[in-house]
Amino acid sequence: MKDRILIRGSMILSQDPDYRDVPKGDVLIEDNRIEAVAEKIVCEDARIIDGKHKILLPGFVDAHRHNWESMLRSIGVDWTLGQYFTAVKKTLGPAYQPDDIYLAQYIGALECLDSGITTLFDWFHNNNGPEYCDAAIEGLKDAGIRTVFGFSNSIYGELPVSTVPLDYSDFRRIKNAYSASGDSLISLALATRGPQFLSMELVEKEMRLARDTDTLTAIHVGDGIWGRSRPVIKLYEKGLLHSDMTFIHCNTLSDEELMLISQSGAKVVSCPEVEMNMGHGFLPTLREREVGLEPALGVDVCTSIPGDMFGVMRSMLAGVRAVVNDTALKKGTPVEQLPILATEVLKFATLNGAKACNLGQKTGSITPGKAADLVLLDTDMLNMMPMNHGVNAVVEAAHPGNIDMVMVAGKIVKEQKKMLGVNLPKLKRRVEQAAYALFERAGIAKPEEWIPPVYEENHKS
Numbered sequence: 001m002k003d004r005i006l007i008r009g010s011m012i013l014s015q016d017p018d019y020r021d022v023p024k025g026d027v028l029i030e031d032n033r034i035e036a037v038a039e040k041i042v043c044e045d046a047r048i049i050d051g052k053h054k055i056l057l058p059g060f061v062d063a064h065r066h067n068w069e070s071m072l073r074s075i076g077v078d079w080t081l082g083q084y085f086t087a088v089k090k091t092l093g094p095a096y097q098p099d100d101i102y103l104a105q106y107i108g109a110l111e112c113l114d115s116g117i118t119t120l121f122d123w124f125h126n127n128n129g130p131e132y133c134d135a136a137i138e139g140l141k142d143a144g145i146r147t148v149f150g151f152s153n154s155i156y157g158e159l160p161v162s163t164v165p166l167d168y169s170d171f172r173r174i175k176n177a178y179s180a181s182g183d184s185l186i187s188l189a190l191a192t193r194g195p196q197f198l199s200m201e202l203v204e205k206e207m208r209l210a211r212d213t214d215t216l217t218a219i220h221v222g223d224g225i226w227g228r229s230r231p232v233i234k235l236y237e238k239g240l241l242h243s244d245m246t247f248i249h250c251n252t253l254s255d256e257e258l259m260l261i262s263q264s265g266a267k268v269v270s271c272p273e274v275e276m277n278m279g280h281g282f283l284p285t286l287r288e289r290e291v292g293l294e295p296a297l298g299v300d301v302c303t304s305i306p307g308d309m310f311g312v313m314r315s316m317l318a319g320v321r322a323v324v325n326d327t328a329l330k331k332g333t334p335v336e337q338l339p340i341l342a343t344e345v346l347k348f349a350t351l352n353g354a355k356a357c358n359l360g361q362k363t364g365s366i367t368p369g370k371a372a373d374l375v376l377l378d379t380d381m382l383n384m385m386p387m388n389h390g391v392n393a394v395v396e397a398a399h400p401g402n403i404d405m406v407m408v409a410g411k412i413v414k415e416q417k418k419m420l421g422v423n424l425p426k427l428k429r430r431v432e433q434a435a436y437a438l439f440e441r442a443g444i445a446k447p448e449e450w451i452p453p454v455y456e457e458n459h460k461s
């Protein structure tokens with residue numbers, strides 16, 4: 001007997017290029033998959049979820065986040081990228097114990113689900129041994145989020161230019177554990193430091209490991225001054241560019257490097273809110289478009305910005321448009337058409353994210369046969385009335401408080417605006433105690449008064 005759920009009467013923004021958006025329609029879910037999408041579906045034995053006055057979306061995909069930093073929430077709002085490097089990579093990261101990793105991963109993943117993110121690319125670069133890695137994955141599993149787990153280096157191999165190798169045998173252990181299970185919510189990627197942060201000898205070794213094991217590879221490139229060291233050219237010259245790669249940020253890459261990424265068939269990910277706040281550089285979106293690239297979107301770090309996709313989508317629009325509008329102002333010519341539309345940004349935050357995670361066949365749109373990763377957004381709230389334009393309202397008016405129901409692979413994790421199975425007061429006490437102890441171990445007596453020095457070594461590498 002199949003488990004059936006019928007979401008009835010919602011506005012459907014499918015993000016599937018073959019399905020038009022439906023102002024009012026039904027979606028049938030059978031077990032963990034979307035069975036049917038239509039204006040009217042009759043199913044006698046389904047549990048009914050009332051979708052009236054609600055917008056149904058595919059779950060958001062955060063294509064780049066360091067989830068283990070959730071314990072350091074908001075601490076670096078006024079920090080530059082250089083201050084963040086000193087604080088997180090040199091001081092706070094090494095103070096984590098496996099229990100802190102578990103808790104950070106758990107609360108970060110719950111926060112994702114609460115705000116409608118059903119898939120996360122989690123880049124784990126505080127990977128100080130198997131017990132850290134296991135704790136990181138346990139936190140994700142307990143929260144119930146779909147994750148591409150980006151296996152990465154230890155925190156001691158993080159600062160540039162590192163000669164600390166990846167734990168290759170532990171990578172293979174995790175790869176064996178998660179590659180065989182087709183329906184598992186966890187899959188594996190290799191999150192490599194790349195030419196900006198790692199010696200080229202080790203870059204080649206890590207990239208070979210990824211190819212030998214047929215593993216998606218993600219690399220930070222083009223972030224701030226470090227990004228001007230021609231990292232993509234270096235990869236190209238060694239024959240290391242491949243379609244099964246994602247390039248994160250890309251702000252200070254040259255046009256030639258963006259072209260090389262496009263020609264290789266690899267994907268790009270922008271984290272606009274973090275990039276503009278922390279000094280990575282202007283958004284490369286229009287330069288990417290020139291060479292046929294379209295980004296996925298990511299939060300990146302909750303030390304500095306909120307952990308939901310609404311702010312990220314708004315930052316993408318504002319960031320791209322600010323430059324175009326300012327250029328036109330300086331020339332004294334009016335802008336005929338704003339670049340990058342809300343409909344495109346919503347696709348960046350859903351379907352493009354799924355594709356960047358190699359999950360384009362599984363999630364990212366409301367398509368029969370795909371996993372039932374779905375979000376219902378309440379429009380009976382002050383910030384959403386009157387409902388004049390669904391997509392525009394989701395991108396520019398909505399916030400996590402509008403998220404009414406969240407489902408991952410057919411399993412409801414949030415209903416009527418409440419996360420299921422989460423004892424929030426108890427969790428909060430545990431997290432606050434752990435955070436206090438963490439700062440104490442790191443020697444930071446008053447985090448709210450701490451101004452870390454700017455990390456400058458190898459700035460011109």
Ligand SMILES: [Zn+2]
Binds near residue numbers: 220248300
């Ligand atoms: Zn990052």
